[in-house]
Amino acid sequence: MCDTCGCGVPGKAVSFRKHGEDHHHHGDGHTHSHDHDHPHDHTHDHRHDRTIAVEQDILGENNLLAQRNRGYFEAKNIFSINLVSSPGSGKTTLLEKTLTALKDTECAVIEGDQQTMNDADRVAATGVPVLQINTGNGCHLDADMIHTAYRELQLKNDSILFIENVGNLVCPALFDLGEDKRVVVISVTEGDDKPAKYPTIFDQADICIINKIDLLPYVQFDVEKCKQHALQVNHHLEFFELSATTGEGMDTWLKWLKDQISK
Amino acid sequence: MHEMSIAMNIVDIACKEAEKEGAPSISIIELDVGKLAGVMIDSLKFCYDSVCKGTLAENSKLLINEIVGRGQCIKCGSEFDIDSFMAICPTCESYEVEITQGRELKLKAVTVNE
Ligand SMILES: Nc1nc2c(ncn2[C@@H]2O[C@H](COP(=O)(O)OP(=O)(O)OP(=O)(O)O)[C@@H](O)[C@H]2O)c(=O)[nH]1
Ligand SMILES: [Mg+2]
Ligand SMILES: [Zn+2]
Ligand SMILES: [Zn+2]
Ligand SMILES: [Zn+2]
Ligand SMILES: [Zn+2]
Numbered sequence: 001m002c003d004t005c006g007c008g009v010p011g012k013a014v015s016f017r018k019h020g021e022d023h024h025h026h027g028d029g030h031t032h033s034h035d036h037d038h039p040h041d042h043t044h045d046h047r048h049d050r051t052i053a054v055e056q057d058i059l060g061e062n063n064l065l066a067q068r069n070r071g072y073f074e075a076k077n078i079f080s081i082n083l084v085s086s087p088g089s090g091k092t093t094l095l096e097k098t099l100t101a102l103k104d105t106e107c108a109v110i111e112g113d114q115q116t117m118n119d120a121d122r123v124a125a126t127g128v129p130v131l132q133i134n135t136g137n138g139c140h141l142d143a144d145m146i147h148t149a150y151r152e153l154q155l156k157n158d159s160i161l162f163i164e165n166v167g168n169l170v171c172p173a174l175f176d177l178g179e180d181k182r183v184v185v186i187s188v189t190e191g192d193d194k195p196a197k198y199p200t201i202f203d204q205a206d207i208c209i210i211n212k213i214d215l216l217p218y219v220q221f222d223v224e225k226c227k228q229h230a231l232q233v234n235h236h237l238e239f240f241e242l243s244a245t246t247g248e249g250m251d252t253w254l255k256w257l258k259d260q261i262s263k
Numbered sequence: 264m265h266e267m268s269i270a271m272n273i274v275d276i277a278c279k280e281a282e283k284e285g286a287p288s289i290s291i292i293e294l295d296v297g298k299l300a301g302v303m304i305d306s307l308k309f310c311y312d313s314v315c316k317g318t319l320a321e322n323s324k325l326l327i328n329e330i331v332g333r334g335q336c337i338k339c340g341s342e343f344d345i346d347s348f349m350a351i352c353p354t355c356e357s358y359e360v361e362i363t364q365g366r367e368l369k370l371k372a373v374t375v376n377e
Pocket of ligand 2: 091
């Protein structure tokens with residue numbers, strides 16, 4: 001187990017469940033195999049060491065699987081979004097409101113949490129197809145999980161796929177899922193120096209949503225300072241400031257989404 | 264930090280290479296890890312030994328070459344070392360800096376016994 005965030009062996013305890021289903025499908029545990037159990041009974045009187053040049057990207061397998069997902073989405077004209085944030089910044093609330101407003105657009109959702117069907121149940125209440133991935137101890141989704149999930153969901157052509165990653169501002173940063181856009185959500189209760197403290201996730205994002213702006217009068221959060229920090233990390237970032245609960249600022253976000261699918 | 268899944272990938276790749284060569288065991292795995300790769304080297308080392316257990320890499324050594332970050336200013340073109348994503352150009356103070364080095368996360372080489 002990882003001492004930093006408590007994540008355990010990924011791939012092993014992952015389950016996939018649709019809303020209303022009571023049985024789990026278990027992941028095939030990827031291709032990780034650790035039972036290299038070969039007898040070697042040749043005798044040597046001396047040992048030679050030999051160095052093999054490998055030169056392989058350590059995340060190469062995930063990147064390859066992500067490219068496969070990307071190709072599938074492209075072929076079906078699916079616009080896909082990977083929502084990342086620390087726990088509780090409002091990803092599911094934003095999804096509920098977004099899906100309700102996009103009634104005329106085909107959408108589907110993949111939910112990632114370590115445990116529970118809670119977020120999938122909330123999304124299902126909007127009438128949109130949703131699949132819950134429970135990662136067990138795993139602290140991020142990976143491309144292989146997304147592949148399993150969208151095959152179950154049977155995505156429609158010309159649709160939007162929202163992926164809500166496990167609430168964690170560190171681990172999901174390195175795992176490409178094959179998404180078109182990565183959206184990092186930060187809420188104003190988190191402190192405006194978040195982008196400076198967790199730069200990797202901002203470095204890898206395309207969009208930054210600053211959520212819960214209805215709470216600005218009650219907290220010390222300088223929106224401009226937060227954006228400044230985020231832009232220092234990644235000067236390509238685009239921002240949306242909104243409140244998922246009151247609906248303030250949602251129109252610009254929804255317009256952006258609609259522009260993406262009409263492209 | 265997901266260093267556990269990273270460690271598993273490393274050992275998987277290394278074991279496959281060693282198997283291809285018919286080697287009975289691995290003595291050293293060598294990595295290039297950029298300072299901006301988003302990987303904590305201490306956690307990675309911590310996970311490594313437990314992941315190696317029961318594989319060809321059991322008791323092997325993990326050798327990590329840390330790669331320093333380099334950036335290039337988009338405004339004025341100058342190149343410089345950086346130690347964070349929040350880099351500022353030392354020449355013109357612009358923060359529009361493209362990271363040119365430091366994101367590496369690569370398995371360089373595997374040393375096997377014969
Ligand atoms: N005031 C206010 N509260 C919000 C807003 N958006 C979400 N919340 C509240 O924040 C809490 C967490 O919201 P969720 O939508 O569950 O957050 P999440 O990011 O999906 O959380 P995890 O999936 O656990 O990581 C809930 O109590 C929401 O009602 C907002 O815009 N303003
Ligand atoms: Mg949620
Ligand atoms: Zn995995
Ligand atoms: Zn983690
Ligand atoms: Zn971890
Ligand atoms: Zn400059």
